[in-house]
Amino acid sequence: MNIPERPTKAVVSVVEMASLCLLSRSRFYSLIQLGAFPEPIRNESCKRPVYDLELQQKCLDIRRSGIGLNGPVLFNRKSKTTGKKSRPKLTSDHADLLDALKSLGLQTTAEIVDGALNELFPSGWANVDEGQRVRQVFLHLQKKK
Numbered sequence: 001m002n003i004p005e006r007p008t009k010a011v012v013s014v015v016e017m018a019s020l021c022l023l024s025r026s027r028f029y030s031l032i033q034l035g036a037f038p039e040p041i042r043n044e045s046c047k048r049p050v051y052d053l054e055l056q057q058k059c060l061d062i063r064r065s066g067i068g069l070n071g072p073v074l075f076n077r078k079s080k081t082t083g084k085k086s087r088p089k090l091t092s093d094h095a096d097l098l099d100a101l102k103s104l105g106l107q108t109t110a111e112i113v114d115g116a117l118n119e120l121f122p123s124g125w126a127n128v129d130e131g132q133r134v135r136q137v138f139l140h141l142q143k144k145k
Contacts, residue, residue: 003064007056014040017051021063023075036068100134106141116140 004020014019017040020026031037037059040049051059063066066075094110097117101108116137117125125133 001059005060007053007060010057011043011050011052011058014049016053017056017059020056021059023063030066031073033144035070036069037062038069097128097134101141104134104138106138108141108142111143112141113137 004024009016009022010025012027014032015025018025021028021037025081028037032039038051038055041055042048042049043050050055056071057067062073066073094113097113098108101113117133120140121128121133
């Protein structure tokens, strides 16, 4: 976590404080309601809820230590991977090739194109002209239909 050691501004809004604590705005508000974080004070000039230096330091300490005003607080870590299956990343050659094939009226997938490239160019296709590559893959896939 990259939580700052000390506050840098005299006052911050609730949204800024949530961001400093690496929490979403809604989670931060729910933790305020649960009593884990201190309530913001109202700015006299605009009646807006803000955190002064002292309250900012308290919030940062709570986030860092996991001990809230009313006891221990559990913070979920953001997972490094999402629950979604990751699609295979296309190289720019494949993306360009897929676009070219699509413009020729051929609907295909990256896996099929990759298989065709491996069949047509077993030693690699880096030195093959792009136009020639599009032509040969197009003809190869048309034959397979």
